[in-house]
Amino acid sequence: MPHEPKTVAGVEIVPLCDAVGPMGGRIRRPLPELFPGAALDPDAEWILHFHCYLLRAGSRTVLVDTGIGGAGSPAASWAPVPGRLGEELAAAGCSPAEIDVVVLTHLHSDHASGSVVAGEPAFPNARFVIQQAELDSVAGAMRDRVVVPLQDRIQAVSGHAELLPGIRLLHTPGHTPGHQCVEVGEVVLAGDVVLHPVQLTDPAITYRYDDDPEQAVRSRAGILGRAAVIAPSHFADPFVGVGRRE
Ligand SMILES: [Zn+2]
Numbered sequence: 001m002p003h004e005p006k007t008v009a010g011v012e013i014v015p016l017c018d019a020v021g022p023m024g025g026r027i028r029r030p031l032p033e034l035f036p037g038a039a040l041d042p043d044a045e046w047i048l049h050f051h052c053y054l055l056r057a058g059s060r061t062v063l064v065d066t067g068i069g070g071a072g073s074p075a076a077s078w079a080p081v082p083g084r085l086g087e088e089l090a091a092a093g094c095s096p097a098e099i100d101v102v103v104l105t106h107l108h109s110d111h112a113s114g115s116v117v118a119g120e121p122a123f124p125n126a127r128f129v130i131q132q133a134e135l136d137s138v139a140g141a142m143r144d145r146v147v148v149p150l151q152d153r154i155q156a157v158s159g160h161a162e163l164l165p166g167i168r169l170l171h172t173p174g175h176t177p178g179h180q181c182v183e184v185g186e187v188v189l190a191g192d193v194v195l196h197p198v199q200l201t202d203p204a205i206t207y208r209y210d211d212d213p214e215q216a217v218r219s220r221a222g223i224l225g226r227a228a229v230i231a232p233s234h235f236a237d238p239f240v241g242v243g244r245r246e
């Protein structure tokens with residue numbers, strides 16, 4: 001495991017480094033086009049980490065996001081497939097069958113593709129917790145190849161909700177309509193509410209692929225205002241102190 005775990009409020013949070021690499025394919029752009037208005041070097045390569053997180057809370061085991069998936073996944077057109085989530089879970093001493101709950105922050109191909117393998121749920125005993133607004137807006141390969149095979153396992157939620165004692169879901173729309181974060185004590189697993197460190201300095205900097213950039217700014221400001229530490233999906237560091245909470 002390349003990244004160190006952290007324990008908060010009795011919950012162990014284990015970062016799982018599914019992949020590391022640049023964005024490719026049709027969606028690749030220079031950084032100043034991805035983050036308009038940010039002072040970023042147009043020649044710099046953006047190397048993304050793709051992080052999922054394992055939570056151990058008493059006897060319950062939760063996986064937050066399932067990563068980029070295998071060689072033929074819906075993310076294969078632009079992300080560095082295959083993902084290593086299975087090896088990372090094994091290194092953490094966890095088998096797929098031990099996962100009780102999968103929380104999907106949103107249904108983009110780099111966050112949810114590892115949910116299904118060969119047309120079957122990859123975590124055979126898990127329920128999959130997804131915001132209703134996300135299910136209402138998903139289309140194409142992510143609907144046909146991920147949501148449809150999971151159909152009987154999905155628990156749809158609307159808005160903020162308590163997942164387990166001490167673990168809360170926060171509906172944070174903008175990047176997608178049903179984006180959600182997971183709050184554990186002072187730590188927020190932030191998904192794609194924050195994509196790049198430049199947005200910590202200025203949360204008003206938008207991202208080219210946000211569905212609703214203005215709403216994303218409000219969600220980002222809200223998370224940065226309540227968390228002491230964020231765990232964003234794509235930073236090199238799996239935990240980043242933001243120190244906004246006194
Ligand atoms: Zn990593």
Ligand SMILES: [Zn+2]
Nearest residue numbers: 106108175192
């Ligand atoms: Zn996304």
